[in-house]
Amino acid sequence: MTETALLAGPALRRLRKREGLTQAAMAASLGISPSYLNLIERNQRPLSARVLVQVIERYDFDPRSLREDEAIGGIDGLVRRMADKRFADLSIDREEVQEFLAAAPQAAAAFARLYDTAGEGKARADDPVGDARRAVERWQNHFADLDHSAEETADELRLSRGDTGAALMERLREKHQLSVRILPTEVMPGIVHRLDLHARQLQLSEMLPGAARRFQIARQVGALEQREQIETLVAGANLSSTDARDMFREHVTDYVAGALLMPYRRFLRACEQTGYDVNILQRRFASSFDQIAQRLTTLQRVGERGLPFFSARFGRTGRMVHFTSGASGAIHPIDGARWPAWVTYAAFENRGSLLTQSVMFGEGEAVPKHWFTIARTVEVDGVACSSRKAVVLGLEARFAGELAHARGVSLAPDDAVPLGVGCPRCGRVDCLTPASRRLAAETGP
Known part of the structure; x- marks a missing residue:
């Protein structure tokens, strides 16, 4: 039987230093050579299941510490932080972020903590909405x-x-x-x-x-x-x-x-059987569009993962009032960002209709840029400022071929609507504004 293995060099090195052992002493206790232990600590060899069992038995080692990167949202959480405009000139790509996390997880956690404390340029005490959102993102909205x-x-x-x-x-x-x-x-x-x-x-x-x-x-x-x-x-x-x-x-x-x-297994099974058809899901689970949209951002159970959606809600003025990235890798748009060519805004002109659009977000950012989006309006009743909202679902375009709502929509990057990086930062002279119904494919109420 083949042993399962994982790279865990930094965790093993910290354990050895905590115990005050040399590489030779620890290697002897584990029944491996010092040179092999050295390779493991440098992530040049995996920590096999056999050696892991030895470590657990001899050093009271908690294997959950090997997943310590989950506390910062894993590779996706770190990529979102590195995508900040303040790092744009460094051209940090996903592969480099992955190497950083694998080689120095504690240093990566320290960076994430410092970044979160800074609140993306705002004091934490002044940004409770952002603080709460980042807490959700660390879990990728799956509890x-x-x-x-x-x-x-x-x-x-x-x-x-x-x-x-x-x-x-x-x-x-x-x-x-x-x-x-x-x-x-x-x-x-x-x-x-x-x-x-x-x-x-x-x-x-x-x-x-x-x-x-x-x-x-x-x-x-x-x-x-x-x-x-x-x-x-x-x-x-x-x-x-x-x-x-x-x-x-x-x-x-x-x-x-x-x-x-919407119990997890039954909901995921319905998603896969219907091609994530939101209209069918609404009827099958007696839920509203915005409830279905939010549930779709949560499907990250180990061994039973769904597609990684993000969800956002916009007011009639175009201001975003809610954003959930889930496991999509999407970053929270900058304050005041507006994309009049996005189908989300056209949804207000097509009350109750479900609209789709392939779009390109951002320029030179270390996150996926090509998205397939689904939008429609929802009615908000019984509150002080009763009004209509637009809810949008987004999925990286390379996954969208599985969606019922993507049928008949070109997912070629060249056919995607370019949205730039948001009006305050874009300066695009050929922007497709204002939003037009011809940009959206109407798939029915």
Whole structure:
């Protein structure tokens, strides 16, 4: 049987120094030659499964430390940081970043920590939204323990059958002694949900449509039943401000709701069977477009990975109000960036229609540039500033051939719409503005 192996030189070298051993002494204890150990420490030879077992047994070594790069989002997380415009003149490519992470993971972690503390040019205390977003990016928006727990609850409640909302309401009533009450908008002005512990009620606005009501009920179930896991994640994020912690907690709680309504294995299987057809997924899981879009950014379970999407939401003025990169490798656009030629803006002229577009983002940045994007408008009801938003899904174009929505759309780079690096930095004289319906392929409501 072939042994599995991995490069783990820096971790082994740190362990040896912690134990105060020479290479010869450690090699002798592991039953290998000093020269072989030297090659392992320099990442010129892999750490085989046999040697790893010896290290664990003799030095009380925690093998989880070999995945320490996950704390900074792995290679994709480091690439996103290196793509900062302040490093543009250095021409750092993905391969060089990978070499840095493999050869000096602790130094890479130190760089990531310093970069995150700097807040991309802003003080952390002044940028709670960015702090919370970066905390999500470090996990690539996949929280495995929450997903497994939610999937177990969904199976227990048999949410794949019958009325999902009724099953979740019954869960609240039986396990938590909470009822759900729909109240008129004048009773709940400017809010969509409220937990009244005195009345033992989850109160929802009448303005919420069915999918949003189910989401809020699922959210309350998740918040109550996974409170400990949620708070552990929030504490582990080491966020410096209360606002950032609250935002991260809100995101993680929303994550649990999505995982309850769209259990991982069943959702991924449906994605693969339908070619990630969002219209079918909406109907099959009784969810809204924006709920499906957010769930698509989470499909990174080890051994059961889906396609790596990013998702963003824009207001009618063109300002981006939410961004989730997932495992896509997409970087958060700069403040004030506008791409009038992007289909996201054309979506406002095509209310309820699903539009697609192949685009080129950025120039000379160390991240994927050619994307296939899907956009449509969604209605936001029951809030103080009720308005229409545009939600966009993005996938690196080289993966888009699997998508039902990409049929009939050219994925050749030469046919992609060039969007530059955002209006404030672009200066492109041949920009395709304003956005036009002819740029988008309409695939139906």
